[in-house]
Amino acid sequence: MFSLRFATRLALAALFFATPAAAQSWPTTDWTIVREDGEPLTTDQQQGARFYRQQLEDASRWYQAAGFRAPRMIRENETSGPYVGYISTDTTSLGAVYRNERGEYSDAWLDWAIENIVDYFNPGQRFYLSGHRGAWTPTTKWETTMSYGPAHELFHAVQAAYGRPSGAPSGSMCTSLGGQPGIGSTDWAWEGMASAVQIRYLERARGVTFEHPYKNPQFAAWTRYFDHPVHQPRHSKLPTNSTLSWYCGYGSWYFWYAMGDMLGDTPEEKIGFLQYVLSAPGDWSDYGIAKLDAGLRRAAQ
Ligand SMILES: [Zn+2]
Helix, strand or coil, X not given: CHHHHHHXXXXXXXXXXXXXXXXXXXXXXXXXXXXXXXXXXXXXXXXXXXXXXXXXXXHHHHHHHXXXXXXXXCCCCCCCCXXXXXXXXXXXCCCXXXXXXXXXXXXXXXHHHHHHHHHHHCCCCCEEECCCHHHCCCCCHXXXXXXXXXXXXXXXXXXXXXXXXXXXXXXXXXXXXXXXXXXXXXXHHHHHHHHHHHHHHHHHHHCCCCCCHHHCCCCXXXXXXCCCCCCCCCCCCCCCCCXXXXXXXXXXXXXXXXXXXXXXXXXXXXXXXXXXXXXXXCCCCHHXXXXXXXXXXXXXX
């Protein structure tokens, strides 16, 4: 454990010294989109590639304008030039993934071990983009919301620039048991923030206002109930509405969205306050509550 923690501190020290340069330039304003399997893009996928590239470059400029640190993104094979996004060969999933999105280091030995085993067999930190054509030519409420998944994943890399919580995304984000201590316990904040930013980005890109999921909005949303602690989302009853998604860690987005309305006036301020939360002193133990409370106090000053 000692050597692991020491390695983590070394990584944090490196991040500290790297911060001034990283804050001055945003490296992810230039992207190129390819197929995961290396084959040429089909005509349809070329349309997807243009959509993804425009989104990632625009979202990068927007996050930069909101004052965030540059994302912590690790390149795979390329050492310069545009960042690379890979269109997945899976044409059924609408989700984008920044694999190993939380970085290389973890205070939790089990997560660290799993990440390193996965990296051994499948090295690199690829930014996967959905291969489902609904992600770039959405025809349903849910596809429209999910088409902004790349902006969500990019924000995870921004979060990581401030230091990440230990633990991996967990299926306990929303179960009948609720969020559990340990692995996944910070998902209400980590995923909730990224989903709030994704929805703010959708509003920006489409010139609309997103409405609450129970208000029959024009877009689908993740939902949760608040008759459980905010940091322990869980089902109160089984899903009954197929236009909603019940991943409650994501469903905590409206906590962070509402905070943005309270703390900011401009669209940039309504996401920019999160930098105070992410950079607040303290760690992510105890679901990150003390750290995030301190950050929200700072954002309000
Ligand atoms: Zn996420």
